[in-house]
Amino acid sequence: MAASTVMKGWPVARLDTMxxxxxxxxxxxxxxxxxVVPGEDLGVSxxxxxxxxxxxxxxxxxxxxxxxxxxxxxxxxxxxLHTTYxxxxxxxxxxxxxxxxxxxxxxxxxxxxxxxxxxxLGPAKVEFGGxxxxxDIGDSIxxxxxxxxETHQSVVTMKGLGLRKIKSGALDEVDPHLLGRLxxxxxNFLRDLKLESECRIVVAENGRLWIxxxxxxxxxxxxxxxxxxxxxxxxxxxx
Amino acid sequence: xxxxxxxxxIDDDGLRMDGRKPGDxxxxxxxxxxxxxxxxxxxxxxxxNEAIVAVYGPMxxxxxxxxxxxxxxxxVTYNMAPFSxxxxxxxxxxxxxxxxxxxTADALESVVLLELYPRSKIRISIEIVSAExxxxxxxxxxASVALADAGIPxxxxxxxxxxxxxxxxxxxDLNKEEDNYGEADLPMGVLPNSGELVFLQMDGDLSPxxxxxxxxxxMDAAMEVHKLMVDALKGGEx
Amino acid sequence: MAAPLVPKLLRAHLSDLASNxxxxxxxxxxxxxxxxxxxxxxxxxxxxxxxxxxxxxxLAGVKFxxxxxxxxxxxxxxxxxxCEVRSIAGRHWENGPPSPQSIELGRVVDxxxxxxxxxxxxxxxxxxxxxxxxxxxxxxxxxxxxxxxDAFALAGIAALRNATIPAERFEIGExxxxxxxxxxxxxxxxxxxxxxxxDASYREELGGDERIHITLGDDDHxxxxxxxxxxxxxxxEFAEIMEHAKxxxxxxxxxxxx
Numbered sequence: 209m210a211a212s213t214v215m216k217g218w219p220v221a222r223l224d225t226m227x228x229x230x231x232x233x234x235x236x237x238x239x240x241x242x243x244v245v246p247g248e249d250l251g252v253s254x255x256x257x258x259x260x261x262x263x264x265x266x267x268x269x270x271x272x273x274x275x276x277x278x279x280x281x282x283x284x285x286x287x288x289l290h291t292t293y294x295x296x297x298x299x300x301x302x303x304x305x306x307x308x309x310x311x312x313x314x315x316x317x318x319x320x321x322x323x324x325x326x327x328x329l330g331p332a333k334v335e336f337g338g339x340x341x342x343x344d345i346g347d348s349i350x351x352x353x354x355x356x357x358e359t360h361q362s363v364v365t366m367k368g369l370g371l372r373k374i375k376s377g378a379l380d381e382v383d384p385h386l387l388g389r390l391x392x393x394x395x396n397f398l399r400d401l402k403l404e405s406e407c408r409i410v411v412a413e414n415g416r417l418w419i420x421x422x423x424x425x426x427x428x429x430x431x432x433x434x435x436x437x438x439x440x441x442x443x444x445x446x447x
Numbered sequence: 448x449x450x451x452x453x454x455x456x457i458d459d460d461g462l463r464m465d466g467r468k469p470g471d472x473x474x475x476x477x478x479x480x481x482x483x484x485x486x487x488x489x490x491x492x493x494x495x496n497e498a499i500v501a502v503y504g505p506m507x508x509x510x511x512x513x514x515x516x517x518x519x520x521x522x523v524t525y526n527m528a529p530f531s532x533x534x535x536x537x538x539x540x541x542x543x544x545x546x547x548x549x550x551t552a553d554a555l556e557s558v559v560l561l562e563l564y565p566r567s568k569i570r571i572s573i574e575i576v577s578a579e580x581x582x583x584x585x586x587x588x589x590a591s592v593a594l595a596d597a598g599i600p601x602x603x604x605x606x607x608x609x610x611x612x613x614x615x616x617x618x619x620d621l622n623k624e625e626d627n628y629g630e631a632d633l634p635m636g637v638l639p640n641s642g643e644l645v646f647l648q649m650d651g652d653l654s655p656x657x658x659x660x661x662x663x664x665x666m667d668a669a670m671e672v673h674k675l676m677v678d679a680l681k682g683g684e685x
Numbered sequence: 686m687a688a689p690l691v692p693k694l695l696r697a698h699l700s701d702l703a704s705n706x707x708x709x710x711x712x713x714x715x716x717x718x719x720x721x722x723x724x725x726x727x728x729x730x731x732x733x734x735x736x737x738x739x740x741x742x743x744l745a746g747v748k749f750x751x752x753x754x755x756x757x758x759x760x761x762x763x764x765x766x767x768c769e770v771r772s773i774a775g776r777h778w779e780n781g782p783p784s785p786q787s788i789e790l791g792r793v794v795d796x797x798x799x800x801x802x803x804x805x806x807x808x809x810x811x812x813x814x815x816x817x818x819x820x821x822x823x824x825x826x827x828x829x830x831x832x833x834x835d836a837f838a839l840a841g842i843a844a845l846r847n848a849t850i851p852a853e854r855f856e857i858g859e860x861x862x863x864x865x866x867x868x869x870x871x872x873x874x875x876x877x878x879x880x881x882x883x884d885a886s887y888r889e890e891l892g893g894d895e896r897i898h899i900t901l902g903d904d905d906h907x908x909x910x911x912x913x914x915x916x917x918x919x920x921x922e923f924a925e926i927m928e929h930a931k932x933x934x935x936x937x938x939x940x941x942x943x
Contacts, residue, residue, distance in 0.1 A: 272602060290597055538769055
C-alpha cells in the first residue's frame, strides 16, 4: 500500500490508519474510541498532530467529523462513521465504463469525480476509434488509480498484474471505511470468509467487491456484508 | 409582520399561550439515518414543525458548468411539501423557497470544508413535511446534523433559532399563533463552539434593548438545541 | 432524472439468479418486502399516511379546497392526485419541473383510485353549480429503493380513508370524515432476469426490463393497468401475475382496512 499521501496538509484516512482498535498507548488513552461530532473540542494541540478529521484552531484540536476519536502515537484522528471514497494513487478500484471517445474511456470509480482511462493504459492494443470493441459502456473493470491531481482530475490504468475486465460473478458495495473491518487484522476475517463461502473475493479500495463463485457462496458473502454495515450504523440513532 | 397589539398572547404571569416562559424553546426531537438510501439524513421535529433532510455526496457535479475547480459546490433545496401548511402549498417554483435555499447554502458553506472536494457537489435536500413557524431554522439545523451524519467534514455544527416580539414582549422561538401576531422576527444561525454567526435575518420592529434581548435568547437557546444535536449524533454513547 | 449507468454485470447476475429461482435479497419470486403502514402522521394534513417497504419510504397527505364545479357537472366535486419525487428520494432524482417518470407515477396511482369509484364526487357538492369540495391527494417520496408505485398507492388510499373534511375551517357546517367506499390496491411486477417478480428493489429495477402495474378493487375488479418501460411479455405471464395480484391485494387491503 502506498505511503500516506497528504492533500492540502490533511493526512488522509487510509485503511491502515482506520483499524478497529487503536493500539496506541498515548496520554489520551482514556479518551480513545470516544464518539465525537463536528466542532467538538479535543484538547490542546501542543504536542499532538492533527490526523484525519481533525483541525487545529487557535492552539486547540477540533473534530470536523462525526466518528470515533483515535490517538495513535502523537496523532489524534477521527475515524468517521460514514465516508465517501476519495481516490489516491495506487488504489485498486472497481470501475464501470460510463462513456468513451475515440481514445479515452470515462470510468465511474464511485468517487466524487470520474476518472479517465486513456487508450495507452487500456487492457489491450486498441485501434484509434475502436475503444468500444475492447471495453463497452456498462462493462466493469478492475483497475488501479494512476494519478489524482489536486483539482481532482484523475487517471486509472489497467497495466498491471491482475488488472482486467470483470466478466463473471457479482459486485457488491460497502462503505469504504468498513473495509478495515472486512479485511480484519492481518487479513484474517476476509480469509475466513473466502474459505467459508468458497468464493473468490476481490476487495477494491473504493468499497466495491467482486465476488465470484456459486450463488450460495455469493449469498453468504452478501449476508456477511449486510451484518457488517448494520453493526457499523448502530451509533447515531434516536435521541 | 402585522403588529396586532390588541390580541393578548402573554398572560399576567408572563407565560405564553402554550405555557412557555419567554425564553423557552418548543420541544425538539432529532433522529438520524431516516432516509436509508441517502449518505446522511436527519428528521427533526420542533413543536409541530417537521423537517426531513437528506445529504447526497460529495458526488460528481453535473452539469459541468456548475463545477468549481477549487472547491465543491453545495446544492441546497428547501421545499415545503404541499400538505405541510393549513392551506395547500402549490408545488413548483416559489420565490420564498429559493431565497431560503440560498441563505441556507450560504450559511452551510461557511462551515463545510468545501476545498477538500474540488469539482464535486454536495446535495442537501430539505423537505418541510409539516410547518408551524420557523421552518427555515429547523431546516438549517437539521441540514447540519444530516451533513455530520453523511461524514462531510465541517468546522462546526450550525444551530439556528429565532426570537421575536409579541405584545411588546421579546420571546424566543415563536409558534404559529405568536408568529401570526408577531411584531418582529430575528432568526440567527450560530456556531455553538465559538458563538460566531453564519446566518442572520430580521424583519419587523425592535428597539436596541429588545434587539439585545432577542439576541441573547437566541444564543442561549442555540446552546440548548446544540446539546440535543450532539446527543442525537452520538446515539447515546459517551 | 439522469439515466443511471446499468452495469452489464448486474444484468448478467440478475438473470443468473432468476434461472436459479433466487433474488438479490434472498426473497422468493412473489415475496414482498416488510411493509409498514402508519396513518395520521402529518399534523397539517386532513388525512395522511406513511408507508415503509424495506428501504422505500413515502408520505401521502390529503388537503381540501373549495372549487367551482365544472359547468357540465354542476353537482360534482373533484379529486386530484399529484405526485412529486424530489431530490431527497435518491441520487438519481433531480429537482426541477416534474419528470415524465414522476408524472407517470402520479397518473397511474390517480387512475386506480379514481376509477375504483371509492370517492363519490356527487357527495362533495356543497351548493350545486357554485361550491364543491376538491380533494387533493399529494404523494411525496422520501426514500426510493424501488417500487414507488405500490408504496404511493397504498399510502394514498390509506390517507384518503383517514381524511376529515375540514368544513369548520371553511365555515360550512361540521367536520365529517371523507366517505371512502372502496379500497383499491395496486401491485407492481417487474421483469428481472427474464421473469416477473413482485415488489422489485431499486437494484432490480435498474437491471430489469418492463414493469406491469395492476390495481384491483374490493371484488377483484380491475381498475387500472399500466405497462411501463421497454420490454415484451406474453399472455401467460400476465395471467400468472394476475393470480398473484389477487391474493396479495387482499392481504394489503386488510392492512389498510385493519
